[in-house]
Amino acid sequence: MAVPVPNRPRIAYFSMEIALEEGIPTYSGGLGVLAGDMMRSAADLGVPIVAVTLASRAGYFRQELLHGRQVERPEHWDPATRAQRLDCKVAVRVGNHDVWIGAWQYEVESHSDQFAAVPVILLDTDLPENRDEDRTLTHYLYGGDPTYRLRQEIVLGVGGVRMLNALGVHVQKYHLNEGHSALLTLELLRARGAADAHGESLQEAVAAVRRRCVFTTHTPVEAGHDQYPYGLAEQWLDGLVHPRVLHTLGGPDRLNLTRLALSLCGWVNGVAQRHAEVSRVLFPGYEVHAITNGVHAMRWTSAPMQALFDRYIPSWAHEPELLVRALRILDGDIAAAHVQAKQELLQFVTGMAGASQLDPNRFTIGFARRMTDYKRPGLLFSNLDRLRAIARRYPFQVVVAGKAHPHDEPGKRHIASLHAWAQELAGAVPVVFLPDYRLEVARRVVAGVDLWLNTPQPPLEASGTSGMKAAMNGVPSLSVLDGWWLEGCDEGATGWAIGDDGDFDANRHAESLYDKLEHTILPTFYEGGPAWSFIMKSTIARNGSYFNSHRMLRRYVSEAYWN
Missing domain, CATH: 3.40.50.2000 (Glycogen Phosphorylase B;)
Known part of the structure; x- marks a missing residue:
């Protein structure tokens, strides 16, 4: 035996x-x-x-x-x-x-x-x-x-x-x-x-x-x-x-x-x-x-990004701390690797409800986690008119996934609300809910989106690891200052904070989320040039190198x- x-x-x-x-x-x-x-x-x-x-x-x-x-x-x-x-x-x-x-x-x-x-x-x-x-x-x-x-x-x-x-x-x-x-x-x-x-x-x-x-x-x-x-x-x-x-x-x-x-x-x-x-x-x-x-570097890094790291940072898989050298990666190379991961995500969701709306050239927000009250999955959708107005200037789309515990009726209502909001936003902001959130879905989403969103009610997020998985792929976070993000947030370099540390007000969090998205994140992404590539590389160098399960x-x- x-x-x-x-x-x-x-x-x-x-x-x-x-x-x-x-x-x-x-x-x-x-x-x-x-x-x-x-x-x-x-x-x-x-x-x-x-x-x-x-x-x-x-x-x-x-x-x-x-x-x-x-x-x-x-x-x-x-x-x-x-x-x-x-x-x-x-x-x-x-x-x-x-x-x-x-x-x-x-x-x-x-x-x-x-x-x-x-x-x-x-x-x-x-x-x-x-x-x-x-x-x-x-x-x-x-x-x-x-x-x-x-x-x-x-x-x-x-x-x-x-x-x-x-x-x-x-x-x-x-x-x-x-x-x-x-x-x-x-x-x-x-x-x-x-x-x-x-x-x-x-x-x-x-x-x-x-x-x-x-x-x-x-x-x-x-x-x-x-x-x-x-x-x-x-x-x-x-x-x-x-x-x-x-x-x-x-x-x-x-x-x-x-x-x-x-x-x-x-x-x-x-x-x-x-x-x-x-x-x-x-x-x-x-x-x-x-x-x-921390998260396992090899498990959560997409194949295109793994190949990129193999070229620039040999031994990164055994020593993820070496990812601190990610800033040496050429802008065009990291952008190309992410484009490939994004295309693989869109191919993966082909045939799912609403997936035909997704555009590989449009800024993509990812939100995937257990659906329950304290995660506040509705915070992004608390003002649909504001979302439409932002999208008229800077088009974006949202990919959502998550399960509610079978006995969590409020969590199930959040899922139903997300579907209702997706229908209301149709034609303005494509929102796709990926069913049966599991390992394979998570691997695709954390690598293929452009921004990782996290909106827990502080101080209820013990740590959170989904944003760490995104960071392995050069995807910055927009998150409430709670859990690991208090340690990982370097404003404008690894992502952005929603609100201030110690601020628990949902309305102020929503306003901060919309303001960062409209005035900072989306303009930086659509302006092109080296700014967004720097953020991706900095996310890997500062967060991927540290928030890993080897450390x-x-x-x-x-x-x-x-x-």
Whole structure:
């Protein structure tokens, strides 16, 4: 059987979702894509990591759009087509009975084949030993009710630790990517014989677990963290640890998985400088470091731009920091590479609703992300008359994509509104909504548009990574000053800010967006000459060279893993 190398100490990276490749729907959005990028960097750099996630046989969902309304369809896949079954099973107590867990191994290869692949363990409860309701526990990513979610998190956290032990993996540290896997810390306590410890014995066991655990939080609002009534948690955890231990570590009123992780992880970090600041206010008394996210350079750079970098900046893929030399690229060469990426985007969307309106010579704005209230997808369209007036002077078009969570009705209404606005703007501002936002769609859009738009309500954007992907392709951002953009915005060089830092007013943000677009961005683009080429090259040199997952992983290694 294929198993991770058992005698090499590894970091065990736990994440509810990981984006592995197109056609494997084990992710829902940015959290999973970040995890996938991190595994690719680990493979490229030879960092000894083993990842643990769920098989998600029915995926997150396949998005269909009917008359502007989102409809969710299961996205089934068979792990046997892309991964190898491991000859190993473990059992966990879920409620009043055991649930058996099998596993598959997927291997993330290095782009250079210099190092061994990074193994990803996909946990799977679809086994004949299990009850029907348990066989589907690893089917639907973020599906079902809170009880289903809690049972999934028992499988991921508790089952994941037991699976690695059964496979003989020597784990040096556990890295929890968000709180979904926080229950693994309770399994580590139990394994130390501290399931019902108290006083000094509990403190010693907690200290030992903390030395082995790293926690990355991604959510800057209390309501975004998984929480369960203690009665429900105790029912399904069924004695994993004594209720007294659970209440001591999980929060005063409810089991808060983020607070559990904070209590039992010795290193905690947010995913941007501002997010760490917000997290320290949200969870006072805890030390929260900052490691700003990054994206995998090879994965997100278009083929035309890769070829350009290969000519001008050899070794850029292994050392993305070398992209700082992008300013040496000739203006005509970078413009030609982007034109090719733009043409590939337009070819990709041919046949989609409204795509016939798109013009390769027209300035193109990209807006693609999870459709939810705090992302404010309607900010660009808050004044349609203003948009029409701007477009009469400087023609532009908009490419939009994004899914709303199946239970997020406001998010679904945003999608319907975007379709309605597109119809109202027809003939003046072409707006195309690309259905089923996924890896392949994202790769095309971030490379082929001319400007990346981001409009979150601050301070709710923990980091954001879509603008980083655009930057790899020389596409500047127009974004609210939140998340990573507070660190990446160099006005007029890497893009432009919407509003001021600390300004949360939506009306002022909309006015700033329109003013920057009309008086600065569009005139610069249409004037031609070296100005826009400089912005593209500067975006790569200043942002692409820094906001990459190689830099991010190196910081985890030096600051969180080996300390």
